[in-house]
Amino acid sequence: MSLPSQSVALLQAARELVQNLPADAVLLLTETSLPWEDVARILGDCKLLVAAVNPALTRSLRDREGWIVVDVDSEPRPTQERMNAALLRAVTEKHLQPGAHVVALYNGIATLEDGPEPIDTLSVIHLGEHLERLTPQDLRVLADAAPLDVLRAVVELATEIGREGREGQPIGTILVVGDTRKVLSLSRFQNFNPFRGYSRAERDVRKRDVREQIKEIAKLDGAILISRDGIAEAACLHLNARTDGVNLRKGFGSRHLAAAAISKHTNAVAFAVSQSSGSVRVFKKGEEVLHIEPLARPHIWQPFRLETHEPER
Numbered sequence: 001m002s003l004p005s006q007s008v009a010l011l012q013a014a015r016e017l018v019q020n021l022p023a024d025a026v027l028l029l030t031e032t033s034l035p036w037e038d039v040a041r042i043l044g045d046c047k048l049l050v051a052a053v054n055p056a057l058t059r060s061l062r063d064r065e066g067w068i069v070v071d072v073d074s075e076p077r078p079t080q081e082r083m084n085a086a087l088l089r090a091v092t093e094k095h096l097q098p099g100a101h102v103v104a105l106y107n108g109i110a111t112l113e114d115g116p117e118p119i120d121t122l123s124v125i126h127l128g129e130h131l132e133r134l135t136p137q138d139l140r141v142l143a144d145a146a147p148l149d150v151l152r153a154v155v156e157l158a159t160e161i162g163r164e165g166r167e168g169q170p171i172g173t174i175l176v177v178g179d180t181r182k183v184l185s186l187s188r189f190q191n192f193n194p195f196r197g198y199s200r201a202e203r204d205v206r207k208r209d210v211r212e213q214i215k216e217i218a219k220l221d222g223a224i225l226i227s228r229d230g231i232a233e234a235a236c237l238h239l240n241a242r243t244d245g246v247n248l249r250k251g252f253g254s255r256h257l258a259a260a261a262i263s264k265h266t267n268a269v270a271f272a273v274s275q276s277s278g279s280v281r282v283f284k285k286g287e288e289v290l291h292i293e294p295l296a297r298p299h300i301w302q303p304f305r306l307e308t309h310e311p312e313r
């Protein structure tokens with residue numbers, strides 16, 4: 001197998017951009033297997049991150065010195081989202097600095113129904129302030145509330161709810177993670193619990209399809225409670241923790257206040273997704289410890305810049 005000439009040209013362009021801009025790394029998001037020796041030869045000493053839809057494609061690369069395999073889930077999702085997820089993961093795993101410049105190669109123009117497609121697009125991505133907000137240290141601040149993989153899944157869920165809304169409408173919610181018994185004792189159900197009757201596997205937020213279901217549930221009024229091992233336990237909760245002594249900056253309303261208060265009176269962390277801005281604020285012990293501006297809301301979040309270059313023919 002040899003590299004198609006278009007891929008050769010794109011890889012050469014990526015290498016030149018890394019040297020001349022300069023940029024920090026090449027991110028290769030591939031849907032097909034590639035002759036990796038050729039890729040290595042063309043990219044030379046560029047730092048390379050490889051993310052593949054099918055994990056079998058990158059299995060042989062895991063032990064390769066200097067190459068970094070970034071895991072992305074294999075569920076069908078738009079390329080832009082997959083790339084954002086790969087970049088976010090590369091940052092949280094410390095392969096990239098939050099302010100890094102990355103040359104990304106991927107298939108941006110789908111021509112087949114659902115078959116794997118060759119890379120055809122090159123983008124220069126300047127990771128901006130939105131990612132600076134989400135370093136591994138930040139996640140570690142939350143680490144005693146739940147294991148890292150659960151926190152990552154909840155961060156992803158919260159930012160997606162903030163970014164996407166539902167049926168074209170922005171939505172807000174509160175996701176409370178951990179200390180379930182105490183949280184329930186300080187809450188009341190506003191409606192039937194929609195998670196009732198489902199198995200643990202069907203409520204595990206580490207699974208993408210479960211997160212998709214939860215996005216639907218997030219439309220309902222009230223908070224969603226997730227156990228520290230990542231199982232969605234309850235929704236439609238009105239949080240009743242006392243709010244006196246909770247100091248929030250001006251401009252926050254009752255949703256953020258309720259999130260801060262529940263985190264003050266329990267060992268849970270609370271993610272408030274703002275309906276008005278799409279931002280996610282995480283509270284622990286009554287204080288805001290993390291602020292995440294969702295990616296790919298380009299009309300609002302200017303720091304994320306994307307420049308697309310067509311390959312020269």
Ligand SMILES: Nc1ncnc2c1ncn2[C@@H]1O[C@H](COP(=O)(O)OP(=O)(O)OP(=O)(O)O)[C@@H](O)[C@H]1O
Pocket residue numbers: 172173174221222223237238239240251252253254255256257258273274275276277
């Ligand atoms: N104690 C609570 N428990 C659960 N949800 C609550 C609670 N208080 C308010 N909410 C939710 O927050 C909504 C009102 O949000 P409000 O605009 O007052 O807050 P906010 O902090 O400004 O949030 P946003 O940025 O989303 O507007 C309510 O409709 C309800 O869904």
